[in-house]
Every structure is written in C-alpha cells, then in structure tokens.
Amino acid sequence: MSTDKSVRDPAAAAIPATVTKTDAEWREVLTPEQHHILRQAGTERPFGRAYEEFKRQGGGTYFCAGCGAELFSSAHKFDSHCGWPAFYDPANAKNVRMLEDHSLGRARTEVRCAVCDGHLGHVFKGEGFETPTDQRYCINGVALKFVPQAGAGS
Secondary structure (H helix, E strand, C coil), X not given: CEECCCCCCHXXXXXXXXXXXXXXXXXXXXXXXXXXXXXXXXXXXXXXXXHHHHHHCCCEEEEECCCCCEEEEHHHECCCCCCCCEECCCCCHHHEEEEEECCCCCCEEEEEECXXXXXXXXXXXXXXXXXXXXXXXXXXXXXXXXXXXXXXXX
C-alpha cells in the first residue's frame, strides 16, 4: 500500500468511467506485486508490510493503486485480525463491484474496482463483527493507495 501526500484534493481529480490498458501498459505503471494482485487476481501474504502500514494509518481515503478511483475510507476500517486490510463498507460504492467467485471450490464474492476492473479482494457477510453492515471487505493492501486527510498524517 502506498501513501500519496502529493494529492491535495483527490475528489477533484477526474477519474474516467473506465480505464482500459493492455497488459504491457499495466506493467509499466504497476509494481510486479500490484500487477499480480490487480491484474491476475492474486493475493498477498497475510500480515505483510502493506497490512502493517494499514494498521498505522490515520484518517484518510484509500484509492485504487491501478487507476486512482476512490474506494474506501478510514472511517470504515476495522481490525478483523485476518492479516489483510478490512473495511465494513466502501466509501464510494459505484467504484466497487462484486462478482461470484468459485475459484477455490466454494462460493465467495470477489471485490473489483469498477473503473479499471482490478482485483481488490473479497467481501464476507455474517461473520459476527460488530460493524454497522456485518460485512468484511478483505482487501489486498498493495491494491490500495492511501491519501491522508489534511492534518491527519499517516
């Protein structure tokens, strides 16, 4: 997960309705780990560097590392002790889409960026977390770019 302090007003940034690039173009703008997760639906190891950064970050917004679309807010994050960043709701639901995923022989719900179609993680319901939605968006940290709110630090 990267922190971008250079973005002053990310909400003002014009994000296109969709971002389409060739694999070669994605490889030019993403790190190998980001490419593996966002473009090949990979999963980072639990309790890694991105997760440790996530736990330390204060107030701010999480954007797609692939296209910059607003995805999650620190106001909705919580510690699920699963080893990946967890949120109970997206900050901007129109930028997040869900797909059925049967890749591990069981039904899950995959979470993707609706703008660039990047794989973000999965959402789980009814796990008993004391959150307003009883949902856990389990998101790969390297798929996110964190922008601290003014005066919040990281």
